[in-house]
Amino acid sequence: MYLVLVPLAQLIWRTVTWGEGDRRLSPAAVEGEVTGFHWMEAFSGPSSNAMLFEPLANSLFTGLFAAVFALLLGGVLAWVVTRTDMPGTSWLRPLLIVPYVVPSFAIALAWETLFKSPRIGGLPGLYETVLGFGPPEWLSYGPTPIIITMTIHYFPFAFLLICGALASLDSQLEESAELLGASRWTILRKITFPIVAPAFAAAAILTFGKTIGTFALPFLLGQPVQYATLATRLFSTLNQGLDALGYILALVLIAITALAVYASSRVLGGNLNRFETIGGKGFKGQLTRLRNWRWPIFGATAAVALAVAVFPLLLLGYQTLMLVDGFYGFDNLTLHYWIGESDPELAEGEPGLVRNDVILGATWITLKLAFISAAICSVVGLIIGYIVVRDRGGWIAKLLDQISFAPFLFPAIAFAAMYLSLFAEARGPIPALYGTFTLLVLISVVNRLPYGVRTGTAAVAQIGRELEEAAEIQGASWMRRFRQIVLPLATSGLVAGMLVSFVGVMRELSLIILLITPSTRVLMTVGFRYAEEDQVQLGNALILLVTVLTLAGQYLVWRLGKGRLARLRERSG
Amino acid sequence: MEATIEIRDLTKRFGKVVALDRLSLTVEPGEFLVLLGPSGCGKTTLLRSLAGLETPDEGEISIGGDVVFSAPRGISVPPGDRRVGMVFQSYALWPHMKVKDNIGFGLRVQKLPRQEVEARVTTVLDDLAMGGLGERYPSQLSGGQQQRVALARLLATRPPVFLMDEPLSNLDARLRMDMRSELKRLHHDTGATTVYVTHDQSEAMTMASVVVVMNEGRIQQMAPPGQIYRQPANVFVAGFIGMPRINLLAARTLGDGRARFEVGDFTLPAPGAPPNAKVFVGARPEDVMLSLEPADDAVEFQVYAVLPAGPETIVHIRRGEVTLVARETRQLELKMDQSVWVGFDPAAINIYDGASGELLPPEGGSRREAASRMADGGRTG
Amino acid sequence: MKVRHLMVPLLAAGVIALGAGIAQADEQSEWLKKAQLGQFAPMKQDWKAIEAAARKEGKVVIYSVSSRIFKLQKKFEKKFGVKVVGHDIASAIQLEKFRREHKARIYQVDVLFNNATPLLLNEFLPRKMVWNFVPDSVAGKLDKSEKEPFLVQRWSSRVLFYNGAKHPGGAPIDSLWDLTREEWRGKFLMPNPLESSVQANVIQTILQHPKEMAAEYERKFGKPITYSKKLKKATKKNPLLGKPDAAKEWLYRMLQNKPTFLRSTTKIFKNIGSVKQKNPPVGFTTFSKIRKNKKGILDARPAYDVKPVFGVSYPTVLVIADRAPHPNAAKLLVRYMMEKGFKYWNVHGDYAARSDVAAKQVKKFGIPPFEDLKMWPIDQTYVYDHKYTYLSLFLALK
Numbered sequence A: 001m002y003l004v005l006v007p008l009a010q011l012i013w014r015t016v017t018w019g020e021g022d023r024r025l026s027p028a029a030v031e032g033e034v035t036g037f038h039w040m041e042a043f044s045g046p047s048s049n050a051m052l053f054e055p056l057a058n059s060l061f062t063g064l065f066a067a068v069f070a071l072l073l074g075g076v077l078a079w080v081v082t083r084t085d086m087p088g089t090s091w092l093r094p095l096l097i098v099p100y101v102v103p104s105f106a107i108a109l110a111w112e113t114l115f116k117s118p119r120i121g122g123l124p125g126l127y128e129t130v131l132g133f134g135p136p137e138w139l140s141y142g143p144t145p146i147i148i149t150m151t152i153h154y155f156p157f158a159f160l161l162i163c164g165a166l167a168s169l170d171s172q173l174e175e176s177a178e179l180l181g182a183s184r185w186t187i188l189r190k191i192t193f194p195i196v197a198p199a200f201a202a203a204a205i206l207t208f209g210k211t212i213g214t215f216a217l218p219f220l221l222g223q224p225v226q227y228a229t230l231a232t233r234l235f236s237t238l239n240q241g242l243d244a245l246g247y248i249l250a251l252v253l254i255a256i257t258a259l260a261v262y263a264s265s266r267v268l269g270g271n272l273n274r275f276e277t278i279g280g281k282g283f284k285g286q287l288t289r290l291r292n293w294r295w296p297i298f299g300a301t302a303a304v305a306l307a308v309a310v311f312p313l314l315l316l317g318y319q320t321l322m323l324v325d326g327f328y329g330f331d332n333l334t335l336h337y338w339i340g341e342s343d344p345e346l347a348e349g350e351p352g353l354v355r356n357d358v359i360l361g362a363t364w365i366t367l368k369l370a371f372i373s374a375a376i377c378s379v380v381g382l383i384i385g386y387i388v389v390r391d392r393g394g395w396i397a398k399l400l401d402q403i404s405f406a407p408f409l410f411p412a413i414a415f416a417a418m419y420l421s422l423f424a425e426a427r428g429p430i431p432a433l434y435g436t437f438t439l440l441v442l443i444s445v446v447n448r449l450p451y452g453v454r455t456g457t458a459a460v461a462q463i464g465r466e467l468e469e470a471a472e473i474q475g476a477s478w479m480r481r482f483r484q485i486v487l488p489l490a491t492s493g494l495v496a497g498m499l500v501s502f503v504g505v506m507r508e509l510s511l512i513i514l515l516i517t518p519s520t521r522v523l524m525t526v527g528f529r530y531a532e533e534d535q536v537q538l539g540n541a542l543i544l545l546v547t548v549l550t551l552a553g554q555y556l557v558w559r560l561g562k563g564r565l566a567r568l569r570e571r572s573g
Numbered sequence B: 001m002e003a004t005i006e007i008r009d010l011t012k013r014f015g016k017v018v019a020l021d022r023l024s025l026t027v028e029p030g031e032f033l034v035l036l037g038p039s040g041c042g043k044t045t046l047l048r049s050l051a052g053l054e055t056p057d058e059g060e061i062s063i064g065g066d067v068v069f070s071a072p073r074g075i076s077v078p079p080g081d082r083r084v085g086m087v088f089q090s091y092a093l094w095p096h097m098k099v100k101d102n103i104g105f106g107l108r109v110q111k112l113p114r115q116e117v118e119a120r121v122t123t124v125l126d127d128l129a130m131g132g133l134g135e136r137y138p139s140q141l142s143g144g145q146q147q148r149v150a151l152a153r154l155l156a157t158r159p160p161v162f163l164m165d166e167p168l169s170n171l172d173a174r175l176r177m178d179m180r181s182e183l184k185r186l187h188h189d190t191g192a193t194t195v196y197v198t199h200d201q202s203e204a205m206t207m208a209s210v211v212v213v214m215n216e217g218r219i220q221q222m223a224p225p226g227q228i229y230r231q232p233a234n235v236f237v238a239g240f241i242g243m244p245r246i247n248l249l250a251a252r253t254l255g256d257g258r259a260r261f262e263v264g265d266f267t268l269p270a271p272g273a274p275p276n277a278k279v280f281v282g283a284r285p286e287d288v289m290l291s292l293e294p295a296d297d298a299v300e301f302q303v304y305a306v307l308p309a310g311p312e313t314i315v316h317i318r319r320g321e322v323t324l325v326a327r328e329t330r331q332l333e334l335k336m337d338q339s340v341w342v343g344f345d346p347a348a349i350n351i352y353d354g355a356s357g358e359l360l361p362p363e364g365g366s367r368r369e370a371a372s373r374m375a376d377g378g379r380t381g
Numbered sequence C: 001m002k003v004r005h006l007m008v009p010l011l012a013a014g015v016i017a018l019g020a021g022i023a024q025a026d027e028q029s030e031w032l033k034k035a036q037l038g039q040f041a042p043m044k045q046d047w048k049a050i051e052a053a054a055r056k057e058g059k060v061v062i063y064s065v066s067s068r069i070f071k072l073q074k075k076f077e078k079k080f081g082v083k084v085v086g087h088d089i090a091s092a093i094q095l096e097k098f099r100r101e102h103k104a105r106i107y108q109v110d111v112l113f114n115n116a117t118p119l120l121l122n123e124f125l126p127r128k129m130v131w132n133f134v135p136d137s138v139a140g141k142l143d144k145s146e147k148e149p150f151l152v153q154r155w156s157s158r159v160l161f162y163n164g165a166k167h168p169g170g171a172p173i174d175s176l177w178d179l180t181r182e183e184w185r186g187k188f189l190m191p192n193p194l195e196s197s198v199q200a201n202v203i204q205t206i207l208q209h210p211k212e213m214a215a216e217y218e219r220k221f222g223k224p225i226t227y228s229k230k231l232k233k234a235t236k237k238n239p240l241l242g243k244p245d246a247a248k249e250w251l252y253r254m255l256q257n258k259p260t261f262l263r264s265t266t267k268i269f270k271n272i273g274s275v276k277q278k279n280p281p282v283g284f285t286t287f288s289k290i291r292k293n294k295k296g297i298l299d300a301r302p303a304y305d306v307k308p309v310f311g312v313s314y315p316t317v318l319v320i321a322d323r324a325p326h327p328n329a330a331k332l333l334v335r336y337m338m339e340k341g342f343k344y345w346n347v348h349g350d351y352a353a354r355s356d357v358a359a360k361q362v363k364k365f366g367i368p369p370f371e372d373l374k375m376w377p378i379d380q381t382y383v384y385d386h387k388y389t390y391l392s393l394f395l396a397l398k
Ligand SMILES: Nc1ncnc2c1ncn2[C@@H]1O[C@H](COP(=O)(O)OP(=O)(O)O)[C@@H](O)[C@H]1O
Pocket: B014, B017, B018, B019, B037, B038, B039, B040, B041, B042, B043, B044, B045, B046
């Protein structure tokens, strides 16, 4: 509560008082006094349209479309990968997660490389190079590319969440419908979908919350043509030192998600138990046979994987090998940016990746941070999810549910700013954590908690209550039950949650940028600097590094969970 | 190993739904008590309250002399300390644990030494004829085997009280029959006080030493199975118990002092019924006597349908709006629409108060005596 | 209950803050005395003593707008035995971070190397959160404005560039008003003036000069300027924006002419200068990017002759943080960055504040002297005070 409500209260407080620089806004400003000026200005001031409403509309537009597309794509792929006998799932699955692993700005960069508009000058993009003429404007910048790249970036997110739910779905439920003569489509629609509904709803809200709060994509692809969303407008106002207005935009963002969350909890209501699918009888994971469709579907899935995962990475990878960016040709190839020593002529004298102390140090810290935070976050998320599900309707459950969601749409940068002041000095039992690794962990965990809680809730909602009661009757304490019953059974959901958190922390930037000290520098802050300085090769090499590390970490987590899952799914002949 | 269970004035509400309504009940040591009632009547809630999985709003529960729950005194002993074992309808086997770990879980919780745990698990598995299955996972077992594992898990900790919530409902018919006898045997061998929930009356009748019929959170009748069947305490129990259903006819006793009363457009003898009252007459199908010829006090009906069922035949007969069901063990050659003459076995019928639905005790002694007196009177009159 | 929960800490915090306020002032003058800054600055700086004290302090922490700070670490440590802990953070975030730390009384930074001077001047200096320090060894080489209110290390500028390969004969534009002409529609780049504080400063500085913009309009188009409907409407609707004028009209027309906002100034530079293109854009970017030009690859040239100005200049300053834990090391570092250590910032396109160094730069890079460049320096107070009206105007006109 302390971690969430206090910052929120501070945020709101700032919007209704005059701040340090506010005498610029109105001569009547007296620092520290309460005022409604900021809200009036934002909602009915002369520039409220351009300031708030237009970006709001843009946010909703791109956010909704991207979320819907991401859900559809992620959902279909999740079903195909987990519930059918399509070949190649083992290597397609990690590939499909790649776009989420890659920092969003990298996707925007790849998009720009492909669809660069000749209007902005510089070397022609790939599209223009190949076709001889530039792409249409709407494909280079604006809502279309924003929606497409958001979809590409976030569908794996939905994919992971839905996979987790589908993996623990008892196929008997589907089979019994099949026996009743239901068509495959009917089964999907009437059985599979409703059963994974809570996970799906969770995925929907989370994805929507993500898309609507996304910063880098609208920033890089909307900004050039002055297409602003709430997130980018928020960034602008904060950047101009007009923080009260910025916070109002932040609160609007928060309100939107809160609304989405509320709507979803209304829809799902008290029906969580309806969706218990891990019964006490062990479950069977029979796969749907695709028959003739096997290979076509495989082809389509593989094509998606290649287009969204392999291709952008190849593009980025190729760029790291170019001595001079933008010149395609063999004589321009070099490994300098990977293994070269410092050369003052190149990359401002920065040595290649493997010799770069800054990068290596940051790598270690990043990995540590991501692993620890993801683990803590998913376990805490599971515990909260547990309380939410089991104590359904209880006020603690409701409160926890709401609160754990609050960090969701805190603009990371504002959130970080508050944490800075919150933990700057010792308060009561809480020591001054500023500049420590612990604070980074803490803030990462809190920031990721909504995802942890959602996946935790979905995971627990699928575990039959009786499984736990059986242990309770035998005298098992709560701790024991949680450890030996809930935790193992929630593994698949937990793993999904952990993956999401892991990836998230690996890529987090704005949250951390205020809190870093040289001893807590992470990869993304380094990468961001390269992007800022347009050091394409080093930046891309770093993106690839993050990608590879994240994939490796993810594989590890997956393996950890898989041993257990395998045992759950074993079948007698 | 024996324990008394005492339940006093137990009430449990879920929002507006009253699942248990001031329910009191005593289960004697070693008894095999079956809770029977339609779905949603509160059986599971009662069982779960006994186990401590549900916290009632009012009342008291004691098990083996210890108060485990008391609303007025604010006592609520956690489930693990109540020394009860439970079998869930879904079995609630832990899918991630091997069979032997499922069974040994409670023992490990009790911190028994490893060898002891293993020994007991092996014994229990052998007792239930599942010797080689300890290493399997629940999903690798058939439904019947899973059921046994659930039982084994309960047996392993040797609780003095067994609670079972429709344990057989997920099995196919054959297996269910076999398991009934096994459960009965088990109860005999352990002597544990057992509370067994079912909505299947034949299961209740075959297994119970005492049956409790519940409806809407209240006990309708508590009696041995035979009595529940022969003398249902009220219209609800009468209607609920028995397959095919009891014939329950609304009637008015005649005010002329003679012990006859009206049903539809006919009259039948109703020994021992109060005069001039609205009543229900309950006659089990086997108490409906058919004859092919007209007889004294017999009313003419038409055969509506004949349903042979092996050793017996169920016959639906009709007269006007009134349909009756009869069970015939004789080999009568009945044709559709033929006339039969119908009388009730006066010794077996039950008469219920028309307003309250409660069973009316026959005036001056048992209905059987009254019936025989009537029969004599009829003959003399 | 919830309300009470919040009230208690709030009240407590209030009481503590009140008491702390008084204690703080004492503490600060104590520190100033020790650091010999502010009213305790001595007439003559004793560098022997400073260096000795700095060695004892052993370390100096700097928030730097430029990543080049990392390059001087080794040399500085070798020379003085003082470790430089550099944080490479953009100016605005740097100040935000520092502000929060200072409020929370975490005093851990010594030097701020920063170009968000409007904020520094109007918020940090009056609140005594930063202190100016001018090493007397360089004082003689600096203009008065470069010693007060802050020590200026160098002048950077944001200027218009064009592609030299396409236009070897000279710039294709000669007026800021060119950016409003159909010919350049969609063909000019700049960082987003809503996001980049430097670019905002550039636009604001142009807005500060309506007369010059009006004169230039007349020169360029041969007729007096007329204001468009949208501008008139916007100013009428929001009186805070002031009367319509030529600079505002320029902003309006420029925004209508489809500028492209790119994030990275390096990218803008490359996009303008890349020789392998048919129809290159022009645009605003940082002057010192000129060092990236490469024969046969990049050829972007400053459009020196654009009128009334081809860019806006702004200082990058060095200040000492209030309550710096290593004040002597800080002084030493500041001096070093003005002298020997300046070499890392001695690049084509930036002008040293020191007149002697700047003269050498002019020779070495073959650039016009700073004074000859047609640039407006930013007016920190104007920029700061008009931040909100600027934002409103921008949003109203876009
Ligand atoms: N957890 C619960 N929440 C709300 N209502 C419940 C809950 N459990 C049981 N009920 C309600 O209480 C009544 C009795 O339920 P239950 O004891 O399960 O019946 P039975 O086991 O006899 O079928 C039903 O109306 C049921 O809907």
